[in-house]
Amino acid sequence: MRFQLTEDQIALRGGVRELLARRFGPQQLRAAIDEPGRLDRALWRELGAAGFFALRLPEAQGGVGLGLPESVLAFEEAGRTLLPGPLVATHLAAGTVPGAATGETVVAAVGNGLVEWLEQADVVRGDAAGAVPLRSVDPLTPLHRVPGAVAVDPVAVLLTAAEQLGGATRACELAVQHARTREQFGQPIGAFQAIKHLCAEMLVRTETARAAVYAAAVTADPADIHAARLLADEAAVRGARDCLQVHGGMGFTWEFELHLHLKRAWVRTHRAGDATESEESLAAELLAQPI
The missing domain is CATH 1.10.540.10 (Acyl-CoA dehydrogenase/oxidase, N-terminal domain)
Incomplete structure:
Protein backbone atom coordinates (compact mmCIF):
# COMPACT_ATOMS: atom_id res chain seq x y z
CA MET A 1 0.00 0.00 0.00
CA VAL A 146 -29.25 12.41 25.99
CA PRO A 147 -30.66 9.06 27.16
CA GLY A 148 -30.07 5.95 25.10
CA ALA A 149 -27.47 5.07 22.49
CA VAL A 150 -27.28 5.20 18.70
CA ALA A 151 -25.41 2.94 16.29
CA VAL A 152 -22.13 4.56 15.29
CA ASP A 153 -21.27 5.19 11.64
CA PRO A 154 -17.72 3.91 10.95
CA VAL A 155 -17.08 6.96 8.77
CA ALA A 156 -17.82 9.18 11.78
CA VAL A 157 -15.25 7.19 13.75
CA LEU A 158 -12.63 7.63 11.04
CA LEU A 159 -13.23 11.35 10.53
CA THR A 160 -13.00 11.86 14.29
CA ALA A 161 -9.69 9.98 14.20
CA ALA A 162 -8.54 12.29 11.41
CA GLU A 163 -9.32 15.32 13.58
CA GLN A 164 -7.39 13.72 16.44
CA LEU A 165 -4.47 13.19 14.08
CA GLY A 166 -4.52 16.87 13.15
CA GLY A 167 -4.48 17.86 16.81
CA ALA A 168 -1.60 15.50 17.52
CA THR A 169 0.35 16.94 14.59
CA ARG A 170 -0.16 20.48 15.83
CA ALA A 171 0.90 19.57 19.38
CA CYS A 172 4.07 17.99 18.02
CA GLU A 173 4.81 21.11 15.97
CA LEU A 174 4.29 23.38 18.96
CA ALA A 175 6.55 21.26 21.17
CA VAL A 176 9.39 21.23 18.65
CA GLN A 177 9.10 24.99 17.99
CA HIS A 178 9.26 25.75 21.72
CA ALA A 179 12.12 23.32 22.31
CA ARG A 180 14.14 25.09 19.62
CA THR A 181 13.57 28.63 20.86
CA ARG A 182 13.19 28.41 24.66
CA GLU A 183 16.57 28.59 26.39
CA GLN A 184 17.67 27.39 29.82
CA PHE A 185 21.22 27.50 31.14
CA GLY A 186 22.41 29.16 27.96
CA GLN A 187 21.09 26.63 25.45
CA PRO A 188 17.78 25.60 23.84
CA ILE A 189 15.80 23.21 26.04
CA GLY A 190 15.63 20.87 23.06
CA ALA A 191 19.27 20.02 23.78
CA PHE A 192 18.25 18.29 27.02
CA GLN A 193 17.68 14.57 26.83
CA ALA A 194 14.31 14.59 28.62
CA ILE A 195 12.86 17.08 26.12
CA LYS A 196 14.34 15.17 23.20
CA HIS A 197 12.62 12.00 24.39
CA LEU A 198 9.25 13.72 24.80
CA CYS A 199 9.39 15.19 21.29
CA ALA A 200 10.59 11.91 19.75
CA GLU A 201 7.80 9.94 21.42
CA MET A 202 5.22 12.48 20.23
CA LEU A 203 6.47 12.17 16.67
CA VAL A 204 6.41 8.36 16.75
CA ARG A 205 2.86 8.26 18.10
CA THR A 206 1.69 10.83 15.56
CA GLU A 207 3.24 9.13 12.54
CA THR A 208 2.01 5.71 13.66
CA ALA A 209 -1.50 7.13 13.93
CA ARG A 210 -1.13 8.82 10.54
CA ALA A 211 -0.25 5.54 8.84
CA ALA A 212 -3.22 3.83 10.51
CA VAL A 213 -5.70 6.62 9.66
CA TYR A 214 -4.58 6.87 6.04
CA ALA A 215 -4.69 3.08 5.65
CA ALA A 216 -8.20 2.93 7.09
CA ALA A 217 -9.29 5.66 4.68
CA VAL A 218 -8.17 3.45 1.79
CA THR A 219 -9.55 0.11 3.01
CA ALA A 220 -12.65 1.42 4.87
CA ASP A 221 -12.42 -1.82 6.85
CA PRO A 222 -14.15 -1.59 10.26
CA ALA A 223 -11.22 -3.23 12.06
CA ASP A 224 -8.78 -0.79 10.44
CA ILE A 225 -11.02 2.14 11.36
CA HIS A 226 -11.30 1.18 15.02
CA ALA A 227 -7.55 0.53 15.24
CA ALA A 228 -6.89 3.94 13.70
CA ARG A 229 -9.25 5.58 16.16
CA LEU A 230 -7.45 4.07 19.16
CA LEU A 231 -4.03 5.12 17.88
CA ALA A 232 -5.23 8.62 16.98
CA ASP A 233 -6.87 9.12 20.39
CA GLU A 234 -3.63 8.15 22.10
CA ALA A 235 -1.54 10.38 19.85
CA ALA A 236 -3.83 13.38 20.44
CA VAL A 237 -4.27 13.08 24.21
CA ARG A 238 -0.75 12.01 25.12
CA GLY A 239 0.73 14.40 22.55
CA ALA A 240 -1.07 17.38 24.05
CA ARG A 241 -0.08 16.32 27.57
CA ASP A 242 3.58 15.91 26.59
CA CYS A 243 3.52 19.23 24.76
CA LEU A 244 2.24 20.85 27.95
CA GLN A 245 5.16 19.26 29.78
CA VAL A 246 7.58 20.81 27.28
CA HIS A 247 6.00 24.26 27.72
CA GLY A 248 5.63 24.11 31.49
CA GLY A 249 3.19 26.55 33.10
CA MET A 250 2.98 28.63 29.91
CA GLY A 251 1.03 25.87 28.22
CA PHE A 252 -1.88 26.17 30.65
CA THR A 253 -2.49 29.88 30.06
CA TRP A 254 -5.59 31.09 28.20
CA GLU A 255 -3.37 33.12 25.89
CA PHE A 256 -1.88 29.92 24.46
CA GLU A 257 -3.78 27.41 22.30
CA LEU A 258 -2.19 24.27 23.68
CA HIS A 259 -4.55 23.54 26.57
CA LEU A 260 -7.43 23.78 24.06
CA HIS A 261 -5.91 20.92 22.04
CA LEU A 262 -5.88 18.73 25.13
CA LYS A 263 -9.48 19.61 26.02
CA ARG A 264 -10.71 19.04 22.45
CA ALA A 265 -8.87 15.71 22.33
CA TRP A 266 -10.62 14.63 25.53
CA VAL A 267 -14.03 15.52 24.09
CA ARG A 268 -13.36 13.71 20.82
CA THR A 269 -12.54 10.50 22.66
CA HIS A 270 -16.25 10.35 23.58
CA ARG A 271 -17.58 11.11 20.09
CA ALA A 272 -18.82 8.34 17.77
CA GLY A 273 -18.59 5.77 20.53
CA ASP A 274 -15.57 5.74 22.79
CA ALA A 275 -12.28 3.89 23.16
CA THR A 276 -13.93 0.95 24.90
CA GLU A 277 -16.42 0.53 22.07
CA SER A 278 -13.60 0.65 19.51
CA GLU A 279 -11.61 -1.88 21.52
CA GLU A 280 -14.61 -4.23 21.68
CA SER A 281 -15.35 -3.81 17.97
CA LEU A 282 -11.72 -4.39 17.03
CA ALA A 283 -11.53 -7.47 19.24
CA ALA A 284 -14.71 -8.87 17.71
CA GLU A 285 -13.36 -8.33 14.19
CA LEU A 286 -10.06 -10.02 15.02
CA LEU A 287 -11.70 -12.99 16.76
CA ALA A 288 -14.01 -13.52 13.80
CA GLN A 289 -11.07 -14.00 11.42
CA PRO A 290 -10.04 -17.59 10.71
CA ILE A 291 -6.78 -18.72 12.29
Missing part, protein backbone atom coordinates in the same frame (compact mmCIF):
# COMPACT_ATOMS: atom_id res chain seq x y z
CA ARG A 2 1.36 3.42 -0.98
CA PHE A 3 0.92 6.36 1.36
CA GLN A 4 2.45 8.97 -0.93
CA LEU A 5 -0.19 11.64 -1.52
CA THR A 6 -1.07 12.53 -5.09
CA GLU A 7 -0.58 16.05 -6.40
CA ASP A 8 -4.33 16.61 -6.23
CA GLN A 9 -4.47 15.45 -2.62
CA ILE A 10 -1.57 17.70 -1.68
CA ALA A 11 -3.33 20.62 -3.38
CA LEU A 12 -6.57 19.81 -1.53
CA ARG A 13 -4.82 19.71 1.83
CA GLY A 14 -3.02 22.96 1.06
CA GLY A 15 -6.24 24.63 -0.01
CA VAL A 16 -8.05 23.64 3.19
CA ARG A 17 -5.11 24.80 5.30
CA GLU A 18 -5.01 28.13 3.48
CA LEU A 19 -8.76 28.64 3.90
CA LEU A 20 -8.65 27.86 7.62
CA ALA A 21 -5.57 30.03 8.18
CA ARG A 22 -7.42 32.94 6.57
CA ARG A 23 -10.82 32.39 8.18
CA PHE A 24 -9.97 30.77 11.50
CA GLY A 25 -6.58 31.97 12.57
CA PRO A 26 -5.45 32.89 16.10
CA GLN A 27 -7.61 36.04 16.21
CA GLN A 28 -10.79 34.16 15.27
CA LEU A 29 -9.92 31.40 17.73
CA ARG A 30 -9.73 33.90 20.58
CA ALA A 31 -13.00 35.48 19.48
CA ALA A 32 -14.70 32.07 19.48
CA ILE A 33 -13.51 31.44 23.04
CA ASP A 34 -14.91 34.81 24.12
CA GLU A 35 -18.32 33.83 22.68
CA PRO A 36 -18.71 30.15 23.64
CA GLY A 37 -21.62 28.36 22.04
CA ARG A 38 -21.89 30.72 19.06
CA LEU A 39 -21.28 29.14 15.67
CA ASP A 40 -19.86 31.31 12.90
CA ARG A 41 -22.52 30.81 10.20
CA ALA A 42 -20.59 32.80 7.63
CA LEU A 43 -17.58 30.51 8.06
CA TRP A 44 -19.88 27.48 7.90
CA ARG A 45 -21.29 28.65 4.55
CA GLU A 46 -17.78 29.35 3.28
CA LEU A 47 -16.76 25.81 4.18
CA GLY A 48 -19.80 24.60 2.26
CA ALA A 49 -18.92 26.72 -0.76
CA ALA A 50 -15.40 25.29 -0.70
CA GLY A 51 -16.85 21.75 -0.81
CA PHE A 52 -15.79 20.72 2.68
CA PHE A 53 -19.09 19.04 3.50
CA ALA A 54 -19.70 17.69 -0.02
CA LEU A 55 -16.31 16.10 -0.64
CA ARG A 56 -17.74 12.57 -0.88
CA LEU A 57 -21.00 13.57 -2.53
CA PRO A 58 -21.15 12.54 -6.24
CA GLU A 59 -20.78 15.32 -8.77
CA ALA A 60 -24.20 14.41 -10.19
CA GLN A 61 -25.67 15.45 -6.84
CA GLY A 62 -23.72 18.70 -6.70
CA GLY A 63 -20.80 17.34 -4.72
CA VAL A 64 -17.06 17.24 -5.29
CA GLY A 65 -17.00 13.52 -6.12
CA LEU A 66 -13.91 12.58 -4.12
CA GLY A 67 -13.45 9.79 -1.61
CA LEU A 68 -12.79 8.98 2.00
CA PRO A 69 -9.00 9.59 1.78
CA GLU A 70 -9.58 13.18 0.66
CA SER A 71 -12.14 13.74 3.43
CA VAL A 72 -9.62 12.47 5.97
CA LEU A 73 -7.08 15.03 4.76
CA ALA A 74 -9.62 17.85 5.11
CA PHE A 75 -10.68 16.79 8.60
CA GLU A 76 -7.06 16.43 9.64
CA GLU A 77 -6.58 20.11 8.83
CA ALA A 78 -9.75 21.00 10.74
CA GLY A 79 -8.39 19.20 13.81
CA ARG A 80 -5.07 20.93 13.45
CA THR A 81 -6.69 24.37 13.69
CA LEU A 82 -9.27 23.51 16.39
CA LEU A 83 -12.11 24.40 14.01
CA PRO A 84 -15.31 24.29 16.10
CA GLY A 85 -18.75 23.00 15.12
CA PRO A 86 -20.48 19.70 14.29
CA LEU A 87 -18.26 19.12 11.26
CA VAL A 88 -18.58 15.33 11.14
CA ALA A 89 -22.37 15.32 11.55
CA THR A 90 -22.87 17.95 8.83
CA HIS A 91 -20.47 16.18 6.46
CA LEU A 92 -22.29 12.87 6.91
CA ALA A 93 -25.63 14.58 6.27
CA ALA A 94 -24.61 15.97 2.87
CA GLY A 95 -26.92 14.55 0.22
CA THR A 96 -29.66 13.57 2.69
CA VAL A 97 -30.33 16.79 4.62
CA PRO A 98 -31.11 19.80 2.39
CA GLY A 99 -28.54 22.55 2.80
CA ALA A 100 -25.97 20.44 4.65
CA ALA A 101 -23.66 20.13 1.65
CA THR A 102 -23.58 23.89 1.08
CA GLY A 103 -23.23 24.84 4.74
CA GLU A 104 -26.63 26.51 4.83
CA THR A 105 -27.85 23.90 7.33
CA VAL A 106 -25.99 22.98 10.50
CA VAL A 107 -26.54 19.35 11.45
CA ALA A 108 -25.97 17.79 14.86
CA ALA A 109 -26.11 14.08 15.62
CA VAL A 110 -26.87 11.99 18.68
CA GLY A 111 -24.12 9.53 19.49
CA ASN A 112 -22.79 7.77 22.58
CA GLY A 113 -25.31 9.63 24.73
CA LEU A 114 -23.94 13.03 23.72
CA VAL A 115 -24.86 15.74 21.22
CA GLU A 116 -22.43 18.47 20.19
CA TRP A 117 -23.76 21.94 19.27
CA LEU A 118 -27.39 20.98 19.84
CA GLU A 119 -28.68 24.52 20.39
CA GLN A 120 -26.99 25.85 17.22
CA ALA A 121 -28.18 23.00 14.98
CA ASP A 122 -30.92 23.41 12.38
CA VAL A 123 -31.38 19.64 12.12
CA VAL A 124 -30.65 16.94 14.70
CA ARG A 125 -30.18 13.37 13.50
CA GLY A 126 -31.32 10.95 16.17
CA ASP A 127 -33.60 11.32 19.16
CA ALA A 128 -32.49 14.25 21.31
CA ALA A 129 -35.57 14.19 23.55
CA GLY A 130 -34.66 14.78 27.18
CA ALA A 131 -31.32 16.39 26.33
CA VAL A 132 -29.61 17.95 29.34
CA PRO A 133 -26.85 20.59 28.94
CA LEU A 134 -23.42 19.66 30.24
CA ARG A 135 -20.52 21.83 31.25
CA SER A 136 -18.02 20.90 28.57
CA VAL A 137 -14.31 20.86 29.38
CA ASP A 138 -13.76 22.34 25.90
CA PRO A 139 -15.16 25.88 25.64
CA LEU A 140 -15.47 25.45 21.88
CA THR A 141 -17.64 22.31 22.06
CA PRO A 142 -20.99 22.78 23.84
CA LEU A 143 -22.45 19.43 24.89
CA HIS A 144 -25.81 17.92 25.82
CA ARG A 145 -26.37 14.50 27.32
Whole structure:
Protein backbone atom coordinates (compact mmCIF):
# COMPACT_ATOMS: atom_id res chain seq x y z
CA MET A 1 0.00 0.00 0.00
CA ARG A 2 1.36 3.42 -0.98
CA PHE A 3 0.92 6.36 1.36
CA GLN A 4 2.45 8.97 -0.93
CA LEU A 5 -0.19 11.64 -1.52
CA THR A 6 -1.07 12.53 -5.09
CA GLU A 7 -0.58 16.05 -6.40
CA ASP A 8 -4.33 16.61 -6.23
CA GLN A 9 -4.47 15.45 -2.62
CA ILE A 10 -1.57 17.70 -1.68
CA ALA A 11 -3.33 20.62 -3.38
CA LEU A 12 -6.57 19.81 -1.53
CA ARG A 13 -4.82 19.71 1.83
CA GLY A 14 -3.02 22.96 1.06
CA GLY A 15 -6.24 24.63 -0.01
CA VAL A 16 -8.05 23.64 3.19
CA ARG A 17 -5.11 24.80 5.30
CA GLU A 18 -5.01 28.13 3.48
CA LEU A 19 -8.76 28.64 3.90
CA LEU A 20 -8.65 27.86 7.62
CA ALA A 21 -5.57 30.03 8.18
CA ARG A 22 -7.42 32.94 6.57
CA ARG A 23 -10.82 32.39 8.18
CA PHE A 24 -9.97 30.77 11.50
CA GLY A 25 -6.58 31.97 12.57
CA PRO A 26 -5.45 32.89 16.10
CA GLN A 27 -7.61 36.04 16.21
CA GLN A 28 -10.79 34.16 15.27
CA LEU A 29 -9.92 31.40 17.73
CA ARG A 30 -9.73 33.90 20.58
CA ALA A 31 -13.00 35.48 19.48
CA ALA A 32 -14.70 32.07 19.48
CA ILE A 33 -13.51 31.44 23.04
CA ASP A 34 -14.91 34.81 24.12
CA GLU A 35 -18.32 33.83 22.68
CA PRO A 36 -18.71 30.15 23.64
CA GLY A 37 -21.62 28.36 22.04
CA ARG A 38 -21.89 30.72 19.06
CA LEU A 39 -21.28 29.14 15.67
CA ASP A 40 -19.86 31.31 12.90
CA ARG A 41 -22.52 30.81 10.20
CA ALA A 42 -20.59 32.80 7.63
CA LEU A 43 -17.58 30.51 8.06
CA TRP A 44 -19.88 27.48 7.90
CA ARG A 45 -21.29 28.65 4.55
CA GLU A 46 -17.78 29.35 3.28
CA LEU A 47 -16.76 25.81 4.18
CA GLY A 48 -19.80 24.60 2.26
CA ALA A 49 -18.92 26.72 -0.76
CA ALA A 50 -15.40 25.29 -0.70
CA GLY A 51 -16.85 21.75 -0.81
CA PHE A 52 -15.79 20.72 2.68
CA PHE A 53 -19.09 19.04 3.50
CA ALA A 54 -19.70 17.69 -0.02
CA LEU A 55 -16.31 16.10 -0.64
CA ARG A 56 -17.74 12.57 -0.88
CA LEU A 57 -21.00 13.57 -2.53
CA PRO A 58 -21.15 12.54 -6.24
CA GLU A 59 -20.78 15.32 -8.77
CA ALA A 60 -24.20 14.41 -10.19
CA GLN A 61 -25.67 15.45 -6.84
CA GLY A 62 -23.72 18.70 -6.70
CA GLY A 63 -20.80 17.34 -4.72
CA VAL A 64 -17.06 17.24 -5.29
CA GLY A 65 -17.00 13.52 -6.12
CA LEU A 66 -13.91 12.58 -4.12
CA GLY A 67 -13.45 9.79 -1.61
CA LEU A 68 -12.79 8.98 2.00
CA PRO A 69 -9.00 9.59 1.78
CA GLU A 70 -9.58 13.18 0.66
CA SER A 71 -12.14 13.74 3.43
CA VAL A 72 -9.62 12.47 5.97
CA LEU A 73 -7.08 15.03 4.76
CA ALA A 74 -9.62 17.85 5.11
CA PHE A 75 -10.68 16.79 8.60
CA GLU A 76 -7.06 16.43 9.64
CA GLU A 77 -6.58 20.11 8.83
CA ALA A 78 -9.75 21.00 10.74
CA GLY A 79 -8.39 19.20 13.81
CA ARG A 80 -5.07 20.93 13.45
CA THR A 81 -6.69 24.37 13.69
CA LEU A 82 -9.27 23.51 16.39
CA LEU A 83 -12.11 24.40 14.01
CA PRO A 84 -15.31 24.29 16.10
CA GLY A 85 -18.75 23.00 15.12
CA PRO A 86 -20.48 19.70 14.29
CA LEU A 87 -18.26 19.12 11.26
CA VAL A 88 -18.58 15.33 11.14
CA ALA A 89 -22.37 15.32 11.55
CA THR A 90 -22.87 17.95 8.83
CA HIS A 91 -20.47 16.18 6.46
CA LEU A 92 -22.29 12.87 6.91
CA ALA A 93 -25.63 14.58 6.27
CA ALA A 94 -24.61 15.97 2.87
CA GLY A 95 -26.92 14.55 0.22
CA THR A 96 -29.66 13.57 2.69
CA VAL A 97 -30.33 16.79 4.62
CA PRO A 98 -31.11 19.80 2.39
CA GLY A 99 -28.54 22.55 2.80
CA ALA A 100 -25.97 20.44 4.65
CA ALA A 101 -23.66 20.13 1.65
CA THR A 102 -23.58 23.89 1.08
CA GLY A 103 -23.23 24.84 4.74
CA GLU A 104 -26.63 26.51 4.83
CA THR A 105 -27.85 23.90 7.33
CA VAL A 106 -25.99 22.98 10.50
CA VAL A 107 -26.54 19.35 11.45
CA ALA A 108 -25.97 17.79 14.86
CA ALA A 109 -26.11 14.08 15.62
CA VAL A 110 -26.87 11.99 18.68
CA GLY A 111 -24.12 9.53 19.49
CA ASN A 112 -22.79 7.77 22.58
CA GLY A 113 -25.31 9.63 24.73
CA LEU A 114 -23.94 13.03 23.72
CA VAL A 115 -24.86 15.74 21.22
CA GLU A 116 -22.43 18.47 20.19
CA TRP A 117 -23.76 21.94 19.27
CA LEU A 118 -27.39 20.98 19.84
CA GLU A 119 -28.68 24.52 20.39
CA GLN A 120 -26.99 25.85 17.22
CA ALA A 121 -28.18 23.00 14.98
CA ASP A 122 -30.92 23.41 12.38
CA VAL A 123 -31.38 19.64 12.12
CA VAL A 124 -30.65 16.94 14.70
CA ARG A 125 -30.18 13.37 13.50
CA GLY A 126 -31.32 10.95 16.17
CA ASP A 127 -33.60 11.32 19.16
CA ALA A 128 -32.49 14.25 21.31
CA ALA A 129 -35.57 14.19 23.55
CA GLY A 130 -34.66 14.78 27.18
CA ALA A 131 -31.32 16.39 26.33
CA VAL A 132 -29.61 17.95 29.34
CA PRO A 133 -26.85 20.59 28.94
CA LEU A 134 -23.42 19.66 30.24
CA ARG A 135 -20.52 21.83 31.25
CA SER A 136 -18.02 20.90 28.57
CA VAL A 137 -14.31 20.86 29.38
CA ASP A 138 -13.76 22.34 25.90
CA PRO A 139 -15.16 25.88 25.64
CA LEU A 140 -15.47 25.45 21.88
CA THR A 141 -17.64 22.31 22.06
CA PRO A 142 -20.99 22.78 23.84
CA LEU A 143 -22.45 19.43 24.89
CA HIS A 144 -25.81 17.92 25.82
CA ARG A 145 -26.37 14.50 27.32
CA VAL A 146 -29.25 12.41 25.99
CA PRO A 147 -30.66 9.06 27.16
CA GLY A 148 -30.07 5.95 25.10
CA ALA A 149 -27.47 5.07 22.49
CA VAL A 150 -27.28 5.20 18.70
CA ALA A 151 -25.41 2.94 16.29
CA VAL A 152 -22.13 4.56 15.29
CA ASP A 153 -21.27 5.19 11.64
CA PRO A 154 -17.72 3.91 10.95
CA VAL A 155 -17.08 6.96 8.77
CA ALA A 156 -17.82 9.18 11.78
CA VAL A 157 -15.25 7.19 13.75
CA LEU A 158 -12.63 7.63 11.04
CA LEU A 159 -13.23 11.35 10.53
CA THR A 160 -13.00 11.86 14.29
CA ALA A 161 -9.69 9.98 14.20
CA ALA A 162 -8.54 12.29 11.41
CA GLU A 163 -9.32 15.32 13.58
CA GLN A 164 -7.39 13.72 16.44
CA LEU A 165 -4.47 13.19 14.08
CA GLY A 166 -4.52 16.87 13.15
CA GLY A 167 -4.48 17.86 16.81
CA ALA A 168 -1.60 15.50 17.52
CA THR A 169 0.35 16.94 14.59
CA ARG A 170 -0.16 20.48 15.83
CA ALA A 171 0.90 19.57 19.38
CA CYS A 172 4.07 17.99 18.02
CA GLU A 173 4.81 21.11 15.97
CA LEU A 174 4.29 23.38 18.96
CA ALA A 175 6.55 21.26 21.17
CA VAL A 176 9.39 21.23 18.65
CA GLN A 177 9.10 24.99 17.99
CA HIS A 178 9.26 25.75 21.72
CA ALA A 179 12.12 23.32 22.31
CA ARG A 180 14.14 25.09 19.62
CA THR A 181 13.57 28.63 20.86
CA ARG A 182 13.19 28.41 24.66
CA GLU A 183 16.57 28.59 26.39
CA GLN A 184 17.67 27.39 29.82
CA PHE A 185 21.22 27.50 31.14
CA GLY A 186 22.41 29.16 27.96
CA GLN A 187 21.09 26.63 25.45
CA PRO A 188 17.78 25.60 23.84
CA ILE A 189 15.80 23.21 26.04
CA GLY A 190 15.63 20.87 23.06
CA ALA A 191 19.27 20.02 23.78
CA PHE A 192 18.25 18.29 27.02
CA GLN A 193 17.68 14.57 26.83
CA ALA A 194 14.31 14.59 28.62
CA ILE A 195 12.86 17.08 26.12
CA LYS A 196 14.34 15.17 23.20
CA HIS A 197 12.62 12.00 24.39
CA LEU A 198 9.25 13.72 24.80
CA CYS A 199 9.39 15.19 21.29
CA ALA A 200 10.59 11.91 19.75
CA GLU A 201 7.80 9.94 21.42
CA MET A 202 5.22 12.48 20.23
CA LEU A 203 6.47 12.17 16.67
CA VAL A 204 6.41 8.36 16.75
CA ARG A 205 2.86 8.26 18.10
CA THR A 206 1.69 10.83 15.56
CA GLU A 207 3.24 9.13 12.54
CA THR A 208 2.01 5.71 13.66
CA ALA A 209 -1.50 7.13 13.93
CA ARG A 210 -1.13 8.82 10.54
CA ALA A 211 -0.25 5.54 8.84
CA ALA A 212 -3.22 3.83 10.51
CA VAL A 213 -5.70 6.62 9.66
CA TYR A 214 -4.58 6.87 6.04
CA ALA A 215 -4.69 3.08 5.65
CA ALA A 216 -8.20 2.93 7.09
CA ALA A 217 -9.29 5.66 4.68
CA VAL A 218 -8.17 3.45 1.79
CA THR A 219 -9.55 0.11 3.01
CA ALA A 220 -12.65 1.42 4.87
CA ASP A 221 -12.42 -1.82 6.85
CA PRO A 222 -14.15 -1.59 10.26
CA ALA A 223 -11.22 -3.23 12.06
CA ASP A 224 -8.78 -0.79 10.44
CA ILE A 225 -11.02 2.14 11.36
CA HIS A 226 -11.30 1.18 15.02
CA ALA A 227 -7.55 0.53 15.24
CA ALA A 228 -6.89 3.94 13.70
CA ARG A 229 -9.25 5.58 16.16
CA LEU A 230 -7.45 4.07 19.16
CA LEU A 231 -4.03 5.12 17.88
CA ALA A 232 -5.23 8.62 16.98
CA ASP A 233 -6.87 9.12 20.39
CA GLU A 234 -3.63 8.15 22.10
CA ALA A 235 -1.54 10.38 19.85
CA ALA A 236 -3.83 13.38 20.44
CA VAL A 237 -4.27 13.08 24.21
CA ARG A 238 -0.75 12.01 25.12
CA GLY A 239 0.73 14.40 22.55
CA ALA A 240 -1.07 17.38 24.05
CA ARG A 241 -0.08 16.32 27.57
CA ASP A 242 3.58 15.91 26.59
CA CYS A 243 3.52 19.23 24.76
CA LEU A 244 2.24 20.85 27.95
CA GLN A 245 5.16 19.26 29.78
CA VAL A 246 7.58 20.81 27.28
CA HIS A 247 6.00 24.26 27.72
CA GLY A 248 5.63 24.11 31.49
CA GLY A 249 3.19 26.55 33.10
CA MET A 250 2.98 28.63 29.91
CA GLY A 251 1.03 25.87 28.22
CA PHE A 252 -1.88 26.17 30.65
CA THR A 253 -2.49 29.88 30.06
CA TRP A 254 -5.59 31.09 28.20
CA GLU A 255 -3.37 33.12 25.89
CA PHE A 256 -1.88 29.92 24.46
CA GLU A 257 -3.78 27.41 22.30
CA LEU A 258 -2.19 24.27 23.68
CA HIS A 259 -4.55 23.54 26.57
CA LEU A 260 -7.43 23.78 24.06
CA HIS A 261 -5.91 20.92 22.04
CA LEU A 262 -5.88 18.73 25.13
CA LYS A 263 -9.48 19.61 26.02
CA ARG A 264 -10.71 19.04 22.45
CA ALA A 265 -8.87 15.71 22.33
CA TRP A 266 -10.62 14.63 25.53
CA VAL A 267 -14.03 15.52 24.09
CA ARG A 268 -13.36 13.71 20.82
CA THR A 269 -12.54 10.50 22.66
CA HIS A 270 -16.25 10.35 23.58
CA ARG A 271 -17.58 11.11 20.09
CA ALA A 272 -18.82 8.34 17.77
CA GLY A 273 -18.59 5.77 20.53
CA ASP A 274 -15.57 5.74 22.79
CA ALA A 275 -12.28 3.89 23.16
CA THR A 276 -13.93 0.95 24.90
CA GLU A 277 -16.42 0.53 22.07
CA SER A 278 -13.60 0.65 19.51
CA GLU A 279 -11.61 -1.88 21.52
CA GLU A 280 -14.61 -4.23 21.68
CA SER A 281 -15.35 -3.81 17.97
CA LEU A 282 -11.72 -4.39 17.03
CA ALA A 283 -11.53 -7.47 19.24
CA ALA A 284 -14.71 -8.87 17.71
CA GLU A 285 -13.36 -8.33 14.19
CA LEU A 286 -10.06 -10.02 15.02
CA LEU A 287 -11.70 -12.99 16.76
CA ALA A 288 -14.01 -13.52 13.80
CA GLN A 289 -11.07 -14.00 11.42
CA PRO A 290 -10.04 -17.59 10.71
CA ILE A 291 -6.78 -18.72 12.29
